[in-house]
Amino acid sequence: MTQPAQSETRVQVTGFDQLDGWDTDDHAAAMAVFRNTCHDLNEPDWRALCAFAAQNPEPRTFFELLFRPVLIEDGKDGLFTGYFEPELDGSRQQTPRFRYPVYSMPPEARVTRPWLTRRDILDGDTMSGRGLEIAWVDDPVELFFLQIQGSGRIRLPDGTFLRVGYEGSNGHDYSSIGAELVRRGTYTAHQVSADVIKSWVRRNPDTGRELLYHNDSYVFFREVSEVPADRGPLGAMNRSITTMRSIAVDPSFVPLGAPVWIEKDGKLPLRRLMIAQDTGSAIKGAQRADVFFGTGDKAGRAAGRLRDPGRMYVLLPIQRAYAMLPESAI
Structure with missing residues (x-):
């Protein structure tokens, strides 16, 4: 990960006895997900941990013996949201029903940064x-939300599925x-959800189209149908992610592949060890995470x-954890 400036962050190394609910979590489930991407971690300390993980040690002992929980704060409140893999109806051929294209990335968009806006691309x-x-779908609003999620499955007319994953933006x-709807006074913050937004855009087609243009970001996809139907979509590490055990993080604070202890508050509190295996354009900050809910x-x-407060601790190899502390704290 890119090390943030110490003046901008506060780092605290703590013990596992400070993690609320640690004793009762399913550490074996977290270990299985950790192994899915562990071999992609290249630094020597991570490689040593992953080699040990491959020997099937007792999961809780593995984490407690070789890691330390690190609380990284950047002055912003913790925020947890959720994401999922949507399913859309579509076709590999354009038809009167399926007329909204799912695009792969043009070569020039990789070179010119930023490239054209959403409005420029669509108009x-x-x-x-x-x-x-790659395909055409029947609903531009669902396509917009497919771009927010970054991956999804398209149900073809013959009942088979075409899976797409993030290629770039x-x-x-x-x-x-x-x-933006809150800023306009259309809704209050606690009223806004994906379903509410979709309903509003469909009821107001002209102003709804303009609302979608408010987001200049546009996501391009690639076909990833080689991923079996019983596996999750590919995350940022190009591996399948796991329902309620994988999270998207800001990799400038949290290294991809690292275990992360979640203490989410709100109506349905969550205390769980998850693995940072994905990223997202809206996931920015040391205490910001997106929980994967499935398909x-x-x-x-x-x-x-899901839009709840809380905090999260990154589990880092012991020497790496203490190396993050400022000299005055050691």
């Missing part, structure tokens, strides 16, 4: 006639259309309701 002809369409910052509408409804 212009830059993408036309280039064979960049146009380089513009993500802007929340939910926050489909039920997962989507649960993910859309």
Whole structure:
């Protein structure tokens, strides 16, 4: 990870006895998910830990013996949200019903940063006639939310699925259309959810289209149908992520592949060891995480309701954990 400036962060190394609920978690479930991406960690200390993990040690002892929980704060309150893998109806061919394209990334968008805005891409002809369409779907609002989630499955007319994953973006910052509706006074913050936004855009097609343009960010996809249907979508580490055990984080604070202890408050408190295996354009900050809820509408409804405070501790190899402390704290 990119080490943040010490003047901007506060780092505290603590013990496992300070983690609320640690004793009662399913450490074996977390260990299984940790192993899925552990071999992709290249630093010597991580490689040594992963080699030991492959020998099937007792999970709780493994974490307690070789890691230390690290609380990293950047002055912003902790915030947990949820994400999921949506399912859309679509086709590999354009039809009167399926007319909204899911695009792969044009080469020039990789070079010019930022590239065209969402409005430029959708209202212009830059993408036309280039064979960049992976598929077409029947709902532009669902396609917008597919871009927010970063991956999804498209149900084809013959009942099979085409799976797509994040390939890249146009380089513009993500802007929340939910926050924009709150700013306009359309809704209050506690009223906003994905379903509320979708309903509003569909009831107001013209102003709804303009609302979607408020977010200049545009996501391009690649086909990843080689991932089996019983596995989760690919995360930022190019490995399948796991329902309620994988989270998206800001990699400038949390190294991808690291275990992270979650203490989420709110209506349904959550105390669980998860693995940082994904990122997201809206996930910025030391105490910011997105919990993966799974695939489909039920997962989507649960993910859309989550917007809770809390805190999280990154579990780091012991020497790495203490190396993060300022000299005055050692």
